[in-house]
Amino acid sequence: MSQIFIWKPKRYADHVNKAKFLEALQAQCELIQEGYLYEPGYRYKKIGDTYIGLIYWDQGIVGWQPWVEDNGFGNVWSGVCENLETASVEDIHTILSEKPHKLDELDGSFSVASWNEKTENIYLATGAVQTQSLFYSEGPNGFAAGNRSGILLDLVENDRELDIAQAGLYINWGYLIGDGTLFKQAKRLKSRSLIDFSKPEIKNYESLIETLGTKKTFSNKHDLLENVSQRFLTRVEQQLAFSKAPIVNTTGGRDSRSIAAAAKKSGYNYPLVSFGSENNEDVRIGKQVADLLGVDHSRRNIHHEKSAMNSKEETIKIKSGSHPQKNKILRIQKNEERLKLWAQLHEGLETFKHVQANRYFFHGNAVYPEQNQFFHGLGGELHRGAHYGAAKYAVDYNALTTNLSEKIPEQLLVYNQSIEKLNESLEEITDMARKSNGKVEEWLDIFYWQRRLLHWGQDMMSVRNLSGYTWTPLFDKQITKMSYELEPSYKSSDQFIEDVTHHIAPELKGLPYDREHTYKQQPQKKDSRIKKSAVSLLHKLGASETMPVIKMYRKTKKTLQSSAQSKTSNKDHLEYMVEFWSYFLLDDINNCIWPSLIDEAYIKQLISKDPESQILWNLLTVEIFHQANCTKTLIHT
Incomplete structure (x- = not known):
């Protein structure tokens, strides 16, 4: 790097x-x-x-x-x-x-x-x-x-x-x-x-339009899949040729399976790797993928070797209670120098939540020697058209702009400045969209490509590359350009990436993905009750406008079932998160700058009512960034 x-x-x-x-x-x-x-x-x-x-x-x-x-x-x-x-x-x-x-x-x-x-x-x-x-x-x-x-x-x-x-x-x-x-x-x-x-x-x-183009070149889906598959294989072959010790991480998901299939066909001769315990769903399905592809499989637990980024950690005890869950030890960076080091290295390119969730990438924890090269599915979300859920709002450019603006909470004390900054950025993308044929599909593609992949995606990889070089073969100009030609209903499903995978490795046909395994494990009576309420809710939300209800039902089903089965443990977790935020955001509030940015009462309400809110993680990232990097300080009064 x-x-x-x-x-x-x-x-x-x-x-x-x-x-x-x-x-x-x-x-x-x-x-x-x-x-x-x-x-x-x-x-x-x-x-x-x-x-x-x-x-x-x-x-x-x-x-x-x-x-x-x-x-x-x-x-x-x-x-x-x-x-x-x-x-x-x-x-x-x-x-x-x-x-x-x-x-x-x-x-x-x-x-x-x-x-x-x-x-x-x-x-x-x-x-x-x-x-x-x-x-x-x-x-x-x-x-x-x-x-x-x-x-x-x-x-x-x-x-x-x-x-x-x-x-x-x-x-x-x-x-x-x-x-x-x-x-x-x-x-x-x-x-x-x-x-x-x-x-x-x-x-x-x-321009982005000149890079990607909008001209259609394929007359049928079979030819398009053939060309996408060949291009995908080319990228994986190139990346394997540069890799001294590549790691293909295989889970129960779609992107990782497509990369595993392409890697095997491109000459990958290392074990496919899955993280977790023997009973972990990713591990179980990952081994099935490896067996069908005829390659070895390796299961590895995520462990944290000592490094400069974690050797100075202090142990902070959260308030004790009668329930064992309340006696958890929270291993976080208490030392101010530790927080400063993280913020100086990353400069807000990733949120603190992702750092905590991916410690083996972001904190220098040596799951593998640093010379490994990892394969990541970034880009797959574009080709699946995951953003088409917003299609019902995007009747025109102004409608989507308004919708995005409305998602910014008015409790921001810098609301007007933020809206102005957002509008400047959206106007640039709107100009690009107008240079295409102006269809909603093209607008959403351009918006998602420019806003999420080119910024959020590359920033995430920039952080990951600090601890192990990361290849992203699905994030490709030609694949994206070809995927423009897909029908929105097909692109907005998971079927496209599944078809590409099966085109490369037909032997994987019939092997369910993680979500499908979960569905089959549920009792029929419970399944019917959940399905009835979920489908009713999705109809009310207008799901049929963007994709078949059954597809959206499958996407939300696992979450609904998991929530129904773990109310007790979830309650303990939420109490734990309240303690976490109280420590980080409230204990020394007079020396924090975040109250200069967003309403204090609103944040306290989030901590109490919705302690898993992404806003809290983002806010903490800004706070740490400011304390570590800024020499000209905002004054909170």
């Missing part, structure tokens, strides 16, 4: 700026080492008046060099480009300087910088489809861009100040919106963007 940082200063003497740049790179290396036990190194180069730096560490990517120089030209990569093939260092520079739209022909999740020592031209571009998260800032001491914002603000001498409008949106949704970050003076470098450091100047080299 690697991180790029480029700085064009405009103050001080060269030796002062050089020392400042090297100090910033060294500090970032120390953060990564303390958090994840890697031993990162860094390289730098000065081209004209601009400094180029790369921080890198070994993650077992075979034959990949993130820093390459030849004959006066140089390329620096964040992430991995999978199909460079015979392209020379000069070829990449030519693409960036003369025809950057050609970047959409390169596979992988990457950003790339290139320079020409003779002309002193330097360019930095994000990928056309999937990119590593990049940011930029301009201040008193020049212009800087790179994979994390804090270091950029320090280089250009901007304040580390919270963006309250972006914070409001983050509290609501849990991911960054548009070109904003949680830092007021740092912006996101969007996908299909190019920086010319000679000016410096930022421009979009290609």
Whole structure:
């Protein structure tokens, strides 16, 4: 893995700026080492008046060099480009300087910088489809861009100040919106963007419509499935070729099974891996998948080896009670330095909830050696059309915009600023949608692709890549483009990804997925009662407008049954969460900034009535971010 940082200063003497740049790179290396036990190194180069730096560490990517120089030209990569093939260092520079739209022909999740020592031209571009998260800032001491914002603000001498409008949106949704970050003076470098450091100047080299296109090319579903399957196999083959020790995690779900089928056909000769106990549903179904594919299966419990990110944890006892559940030991980061380290590394790219739920990825807990490469199903949700549930609201652009605005709670004290920020972002996507044929389906595809996958998805992978490089073969331009041609009713079901899987591995036909196993385990009498109430409710919600009721029933059934069977344990869990929030958000409230962002009474009500609310996790993330990263503090009165 690697991180790029480029700085064009405009103050001080060269030796002062050089020392400042090297100090910033060294500090970032120390953060990564303390958090994840890697031993990162860094390289730098000065081209004209601009400094180029790369921080890198070994993650077992075979034959990949993130820093390459030849004959006066140089390329620096964040992430991995999978199909460079015979392209020379000069070829990449030519693409960036003369025809950057050609970047959409390169596979992988990457950003790339290139320079020409003779002309002193330097360019930095994000990928056309999937990119590593990049940011930029301009201040008193020049212009800087790179994979994390804090270091950029320090280089250009901007304040580390919270963006309250972006914070409001983050509290609501849990991911960054548009070109904003949680830092007021740092912006996101969007996908299909190019920086010319000679000016410096930022421009979009290609629109999303130009990248994906809207022209239909297949006359029947069989041909489309054949082409999607072949493209999927190509991506998995490329990624396996780069992987020293790949891990294909197989659960009872659809995306992981599709990747397992493609990996087996592409030559994967390692065991399929499932996490959990022997009775875990993912483990049981994962082994059945492995048996049918004719490969070994490995069951592994999630365990947490000591690392710098958890060795300093303190044990916090929640108030004791008569019930054993109330005597739980909550292993969380009490130490302020621990929280600061996490927030500095991630900068709000993921919520604290996801960090807690995926500790083996995010906290440096060594489930596997760090050189493993993981396969993840990111992108499958787009091709399944999971977002079509909003179709009934999206009669036009304004209707969906209004619907999204209404989902922002009025209790936000920064409500007006957040709405303004949201509308700016939606207007940009609306313009893209108008350039297509304007159908609701295209609008939703564009919205979901731009808002969720290109921002939330790449940010999530940016965090995961700190502890193990993650491949996402379903997140692909050609697959997405082909999936545009599917009928909405077919795309909005799970059938498409199932058909792709069975096209690749017919031997998996007939093997149920996790939800279907759960249905069959339920007594018929209970099943009928739940089904009757669920179907009635879904009809009232207008389910028939977006998909058959039985499909939506199947999607909600497991949750309904689980809830009915675990009222007692759920009550204990909710009491536990109330204690959790009371400790983190209320105990030292006068030193918190969150009451400056959202109504205090509203948050206390959420803690009492809905302690599992996503808003609480998002709010905690903003609070930790501010305390760890911001030097200019909001005053709560």
